[in-house]
Amino acid sequence: MNSIPLIDFLHLKSNDLDIQNHAIQKLDRACREVGFFYLVNTSIEKSEVNGLMSSAKAFFALPQSEKEAIDIKHSSNHRGYGKIGEEQLNEVNQADWKETFDMALDFPADHPLVKKYPGMYGANQYPQQSDIVEALQAYYVSAFEVSQVVLSSMAQALNLEANFFTRCFKDHVTVLRMIHYPPRPEVDHSNGAGAHTDYGCITLLLQDDIGGLQVKNVKGEWVDATPMKESLIVNIGDLMQRWTNDEYVSTAHRVISPESGVHRYSFPFFVEPDYETNVECIDSCRTENNPAKYDPILSGDWIQSRFDATYAYRETE
Template sequence: MSIPLIDLAKLTSASDAVRQQEIQSLDTACREIGFFYLVNTGLPNSLMQALMREAKRFFNQPQQVKNAIDIKNSANHRGYGNIGEEQLDEVTHADWKETFDMALDYPADHPLVAKYPTMYGPNQNPRDPQTLEVLQDYYVAAFEVAQKLLTAMAQALSLEDDFFTRCFTDHVTVLRMIHYPPRPEAGHDNGAGAHTDYGCVTLLLQDQTGGLQVKNRQGEWVDATPIENALVVNIGDLMQHWTNDEYVSTAHRVRASLPDVHRYSFPFFVEPDYETQVTCVPSCQSADKPAKYQPVLAGDWIQSRFDATYAYREEKH
């Protein structure tokens, strides 16, 4: 299995022939692999480099500075996560990484915060205004890319263009910075355990270190080798449910960094409004293939996956 390249400029081309051909390639990638590289995204190279720079500065701060915005202090899962806080694979070690999560910033008195306090609310921001500005700029830019991609996916599935994008008014999309420090000993090779993502799609910006691996249909782990300025995109569980398993959410993992090697990556977890009713799309069911999944609120699904992954959230329930 090789991970295909999808060109966002072609997906949004004014030429109907060019656009339709790339939409077909996108559809094939979503059905057969669930992973692809996205090139010509329009994300400025300067912004991607700034995000890398600010991540290094943020994670290089003294531990007590990072702990001041510890994610365990946030009801809605925002802020800094220490090494070992997350265990994506329930069988192996906890993940050897530290993280920072942010999403849309809702004031504590917002009605959605009162209704769904574990998914909406204020961010815990880095104290450096420059870091925060870069994070916010990247969040906005990556969201625009995601909306273009979801429009193309709707077209591939013979749906209305805005079938997915109209579900992103009060969305719970998360931008995460991840630092994988050098692994402590040879036996601990688990940077991020094998898992599938929870939401619609994930747009990943990674540095040139490598380490991301994708599980193919034969059960073999294939390297998702970094490509300069490309995003790695994968289908999430929610999209798999929405499409009745037509679009596949594929397991992936990150091998721990080698001694003296630091790895940085930036997943953008594209997740719709909490109250999005996820029901099998019309083009993915038939008399021969009825809907496999009961309708579910997007937020309820994502919430259940969070609770299974983070010990500190289990303790609060």
């Protein structure tokens, strides 16, 4: 992998089947060979992107006490604010030098799924500022629509029905996260986010122009995922790799903390299906000589196990 491929979202949606099929084939190669690609010409309005960026700067500039009033530790379903050092993505490295805010779909307390899976379903913890909440919700809706087109294209690339993946998103646990990477302290702390793979199906990442994201290529070298204006970076997650029997690769990546005086903001959109989605090897991804490598697992069980491994507050004695 010398570079990260570029996919045109409009081509994936094109009514011209030749254009659409060419884009789907290009996406398929990117998923197999790299696990990352840039996505351009999406349907997300620039005003929504700007609103989200402004909201992140406003939220993370709030007094620490106000942010910690919605600390993720207060949430049974992993929603709210995560302070610096709360998460450690690389389990053998130092804690991440970042602060976060997580939200997903709101489910009322009396919803059957909340009662059954309280660790994944429930209400969000929102900041008090209504304009920040509105910006988060607007971007969530738009990013989700983009994700469903990408998943439909992946299904077609794998010779499946177009709705093979998207049908699993009725009561999904897709998470929008805001991340603030403060300038690293004088004592070296370049570990903005430790080397890791993502847990879900795919991730749609919006990032500012600061840079710092690096992707590990097949030679084991770290390659910069340089910010590209008006684009998203899409990567394969662990669930999709399991589903496709390693045909689609969940690639390791990390974030280097900004230099002194620089703040970085990014917005991963973790596309994760319904908790009870049975992730089992796709028929088109296994043969007699290449049998299924993974046992079937419920999507939610997998994701919750990864939360437990990377967040100190979820560890049990």
